[in-house]
Structure formats: C-alpha cells, structure tokens
Amino acid sequence: MSAFALLVNSATPVRVIQVGAGGMGRVWLQLLADSSTVHLVGLADLDVEAARSALVEMGLSDVAVAASLSEIAVSTGAEAVINVTVPAAHHPVNIEALFAGLPVLCEKPIAPTLSRALSLAAASEASGQLLMTSQSRRYYPVLAELKQQLGSLGTIGMVTTEYSMAPRFGGFREEMDSPLLLDMSIHAFDVARYLLDADPVSVYCESFNPGWSWYQGDSAATAIFEFENGIRYTYVGSWCSPGFETSWNGSWRVSGSAGTALWDGESRPRVDGVGAGSTESADAGVGETIAGSLAEFIAALRTGQVPSGEVHSNILSLAMVEGAVRSAETRHRVVIDALLAEAYAEAVRVEQHPDVAARLHGWGSAAAGLAREHQVLS
Secondary structure, X not given: OEXXXXXXXXXXXXXEEEEOOOHHHHHHXXXXXXXXXXXXXXXXXXXXXXXXXXXXXXXXXXXXXXXXXXXXXXXXXXXXXXXXXXXHHHHHHHHHHHOOOOOEEEEOOOOOOHHHHXXXXXXXXXXXXXXEEEOHHHOOHHHHHHHHHHHHHOOEEEXXXXXXXXXXXXXXXXXXXXXXXHHHHHHHHHHHHHHHOOOEEEEEEEEEOOOOOOOOOOOEEEEEEEEHHHXXXXXXXXXXXXXXXXXXXXXXXXXXXXXXXXXXXXXXXXXXXXXXOOOOOOOOOOOOHHHHHHHHHHHHHHHOOOOOOEHHHHHHHHHHHHHHHHHHHHOOOEEHHHHHHHHHHHHHHHOOOHHHHHHHHHHOOHHHHHOOOEEEOO
C-alpha cells in the first residue's frame, strides 16, 4: 500500500523550489510570488543566468539560484518542488526530488513515456513522497458544473471534443513529432476521464499535418476512444486551424439517453435533459488552471487527501496519449491494457534505481500497481 508524508507545520507557507525558468516557468514564478500558501526559496535551471534574469524581471529577491535542485535543496530548507522543466527532464528531476525527501508538483506530462511514468509511480511509493501532475484544465467552476449536470442526461453514450486553434509557439513544440497529441491532447483526454468517472479501454487514431502547417510533426488528429460501459469519446483537434477558433479547452458535447449537454470550454454549460436544473455555477474556491493545481497540491500536503492528479491515477490519461500516438503510427486499434503491459515490461527492464526496481517487481503487473490504494503515512 503506497502512502505519502504530510508536512509537519501546517501554519506557515510551504517553502518551495521551482525547477525550470523557461516560458511556462515564468508563469509559475508569478503564481508562486503572488501566493500566500507558498514561499519561493529557490530556482534551479541549467541556464543559471536565465534563472537570475527571470527573478530580476519579476522583482524577486532572496531566492537561491543554482543549476540543479540538489545544490540548493538542503540550504534553502525546501519542503516541496515545482517541476516546470521540458518534458524530457521530468523523470530525472522528479526522481531527484522524491529521493531528496521532497514532494513534487510536476507540469504535464508527468513523464515523456508511459514506461517512465510507471517508474515515477513506483518512485513515489518507494520514497513515501507525493508526486502530482498539474492537469490544470480540470480546475474550472463551469467544468465542475457540467459534471454535476450529467446525471440529468440518463445513460451517457457519447462524448465529443472539437478543438481548433492556431498558436505559434516557436521552440520545442514546433519541432515535436506529434505536437498536438503529445503536448495538448492530454488536457482533453484527462477531462473526459474526469467527467465520465471512467477509464479508457481502446483507441483508434489518425493524425496528419496539413500542407500549410508551421509544425514539423502532425498538428491535427482524430481519435475515437472506447471507455468502460461502451461509452465512445471522440476527439477532433488541430493546432493549425486559424479562424473561428475554439477555446483552449475545446468545444464539448455529451449525449445520453435522456438529453445532451454542450460546453464551449469557457461559459457555463447548456443542458437539455430530464430534470436538468438551473444550478449555481460551482465555486472551486481555489483558483483556475495552475492556481487550482497548486491549491490542491498544498491541500494534499496539509491534509493527506489524495489529489486528482496523483501520479498513479494520471497515468491512464497519459496512456490515452501514448495509445493515440501508437494507433496513428500503426493505423491499428490499440488496447490500453496491452499498452500498459508493454510499458510495464519496459519499465522493469530499464529501471536502474534499486528501490524503484523493487517496487516495480513487487507490483507484478501495471494493472496491479495502478490499482493500489493510497493513504497517509502513519
């Protein structure tokens, strides 16, 4: 049975080190600087001068700067880590933090591959520290309201997300093999799991790159997932569709035996179902997007309540991404359980940390490992 440690002192702001000072890192720095629940004591980045510049630009002082987490973890008295590095660095930084005795809130994806994510779940168990993914697009009061209203739709049969935008990021996203699926689709896939309280069974996906695209890899995709109880979830997305763009959350349609719900990703949902009520918009009380992630992370450290983005649970959202990419590459339907079994075998084969390897072996299978209960250390 896995567990994570609570912070002893719940009355003072949590002392945190952020790792990563790039574009998204600066967004997190502003959030941390404005938060009353955390105290930024360190910033680590391979480019130390870039880290110092980011702090100067934001007017932040008395923050230790180093090229790595280990250089400042002890001297700053850090109690937690915010990992905002590029996806390829998520696994090593998370491992370093967890075995330094520090819980981690990590930007999505939790790891670049499913096998590395399984390694991180085992590392969280072995270290006794919380590892949580920032699935920031779960944190909207209007999304919570949509979930509340789904009971009026009867038996849910179909969910659809249409996502069309044309962002020009520059940098690593425009150089990825499959930028839409690998970097963005996990938000929609994770929200589908949240809304349905169900997990995926299989996926068939096709991806491509329109001739006018400024991305090197496939920037458009259509994926059809089968969920438990036969529910179908369809995702149609593009990152190179200028004009009549959807919201960053996409446009959603949920259809059931007694009605339909529509959500534009920003406004309150529209519901046409038996017994649908004009409920008040749910009040998250913790802020939206990454502010919501941070609030749930800190609450978990204070109370021991397992957060929604805890690594074991989030792995199935990542499995949806990896399954969609695999299906697009092979043009075949991918069964999620088979994908997990393959990733587990790979995780066991390549794991080098002895404590993590022992945990992985102890699971016996990916399914057994992900089904483990979680509780606070006594």
